[in-house]
Amino acid sequence: MKLSDLTLLDVKKRLSNEGIFFNIGFSTVCLKSTLPNVAENLHAFYAFNELAENSDFVDFTITLDCHWLRRWYKSQANFSFDGHYPFKPLPQDQAFAMFEWSFNWVIAHHSHQYLVIHSAVLEKNGKALIFPGTPGSGKSTLCAALTGRGWRLLSDEMALVSRATGLLQPIPRPISLKNESISIINEYVPEFIIGEPVHDTAKGSVAHVRVPESSVQATNDLVYPSAVIFPKYKKGADTQLTEITKGVGFMKTAENSFNYNVLGEQGFETLGELADRCNFYEFEYQSLDEAVALFDEMVSS
C-alpha cells in the first residue's frame, strides 16, 4: 500500500498519533508531527512511497514539532531525532523543507554501510551518473531537467555507494529547487508537480518537485555507477565536458563525501573501486537542452 492510498485525513491522524510508517530508499521511517502542512506535503510529495507496518523494524524515528509556547506566537518547526535536536527551530512554514534537510542529515550520519557522496544520481539505459555538487553548481536544476526528460532519479542529494558491492542504492525523494531554478524547471517540464515556494529560508526560496512514480517504484533496482560528473552552471557558457584524471576525480569525490573520514580505510577502498569503474568529468553548461542531449548521447552506446 502506498501513501497516496490513504486519505489526507488519515495521514494527518497517523502523523499526530502513533506516527506514519513508510519506506524511503533502503530505510523505514516513522514520522510524527502535529504541525500544519506537513501532512499535505507528505501526501503530495511522498505519494508513491510504500507504507510500512507498525510491526516492522524502524530505522529512523523523527519528530517535527513545536514548543507549546511557540504554537500561537511566531510559530516554529523543530526537528528531533531520538531526543537530539541537531538544528535550530525554523519558522513553521518551512516545516516540510526542514524535514527534507534534516532527513539528509539523518542519512548522512547513520548509513555507514554506504559511502555517502553529496550529489545527484540519475540512471538511463542501465548507466548511472553521479553529479556531485556544491550549492550553486546547478546540480538540482540539471537533476530535475534530466528527470523530466525520462531519466530515472536515484537521488537529488546523495549517492549511496554500497561498501559491500559497489552498487548504488536509490533513495528517490523530492527534488529541492532554489530561487531562479524554480521557474526555469516549471517552464522546462510543465507536467512536473511543484510545490508552493517557501521564501526566506537559509537557501533563499525553495520549492519541491514530486518524483515520478517510476523512479520510486524502482527503489530496489540497484545499479553500478558509470561516470562521475562535476557540474558547473555558468551564465553564457558553452556546453563543455572535459575528462579529468582518475586521481583528481578521486580527490574531488572524497571532498564531496559526508562520511569518507568516518569510513577510514574502508572509505578509501570503496572510493577506489568506484574510480576503477567510472570516468570523471568536469561539465560547464547553461543550456539544459544541450546538457540533456549530451548525457543522452553518453549513455546511448
Added chain:
Amino acid sequence: MAIKRPLLTQALASTDNVVQWSNQQWSLLIRQARRANLLSRVACQPFEKVPEKAQQHFINAKTVADANARAVRLEVADIQRVLSEEKIPFVLLKGAAYLVAGFDFGQSRVYSDVDILVEKSKLNLAEKLFIQNGWMTTKLNAYDQKYYREWMHELPPLRHMKRHSSLDVHHTIVPPTSVYELEIDKLWERCVPVEGLADVFVLSKNDMLLHSAVHLFSDGDFENGIRDLSDIACMVGEFSSAENFWVDLEQRAVELGLIEPMFYALRYAQYFLELDVPKDVLDRFQKRAGCGRIKLSVMDWLFKRGLLPNHESCTDVFSSTAMLILFVRSHYLRMPITLLMPHLIRKSLHKEDAA
C-alpha cells in the same frame, strides 16, 4: 513508585534479556542507545540473534566508534608532542584513558573531548604551549575565565582551531572548592606509564574507577549518565578478577575520601546493569558512606530517574524534578553556599554564557 527498567539497560545487563524481543523492541533499543551515546557499546554485546536491519545499525555504530578511536589516538599523540617540548608529564583521564590503556570497553566508547591531568605548577606553561600550537580558549568572558581559574579543577576548555576537538586540562579531579578533600598527589603516586608514549600516564585501575564514580555522582550533568555508569560496570567487570580487588578498592576509596560516590556507583550499576557486587562488600560501602535508610530511599528516587537516558520512553512525570534536584545537589557539592549563591544568580541573569 518504581520506574520501568528500559530496554537499553536490559540489553547491556545480559544478552539473555533480549531473546524474545520483537522488531519494535529492537527499534526502541536502538533509539534509546543513540540517545544515551551507547549504541556502539550495545553493538559489542554478543547477542545470539539480531534482526538484520538492527545488526546494520550496530555495525555502523562500530564504524563510528572506530573513527572516534582513530581521532582520539591522533589527538593524544599531538598533545604528547606539544607537552614534550617542555617535558611536562600528563595523565589521560576518562575516555581517552580507557582507549589508550587498551581496555575492550574503551574501544566502543564515543566521545568528543580529551581530558588530561597536569601538575598544578605546570598548568600555565601547558596552557601557553597549547595556545602556541593551535588551541584556543573557549570561554572568553572575564567572569567565566575567573570561574574556571579560581574555583574549578581545570582550565577553561580548549578547542583546536583546525580540528575543532576539545581539550580539558585539569590539575585535580574534583573542584578545590568541593566537599571532597582529595590529595591529587596520591593519584600521581600510583599512575601507570603508557607504553610507547613518553611522559604519558593513566591512573591506576582503582583510581580510574574512583574517578569515574566521583565524576558521575557529583556532577550535575547526567546527559551521559547511563554511559558513565556502564563504564563503571565494564571496569569492575575487567578488574574484579584481581586478587583482593574489593578490599583494595574499599581501602583506596577511604584513603581518597570517595567512599560515598563509589557506593552509589556500585549500587546503581548493580540495579541497572546487573553488576555482580558481593553483598557484604556493598553493605560495608554503605556503612562507611554513612548512608542510612532514609537518605538511601531519597537517593534511589533521584538516581533511578536521573541516570536514565533523557528519552521519551525512559522518563516519567518526576524525571524533570529529579534532574533539577540533582543539578542543585551537584552545585552544592561543588562549592560552598557563599560562593554558590552569587554564581547561580549571576548565571541566571546571563543565560547565554552558562558555564
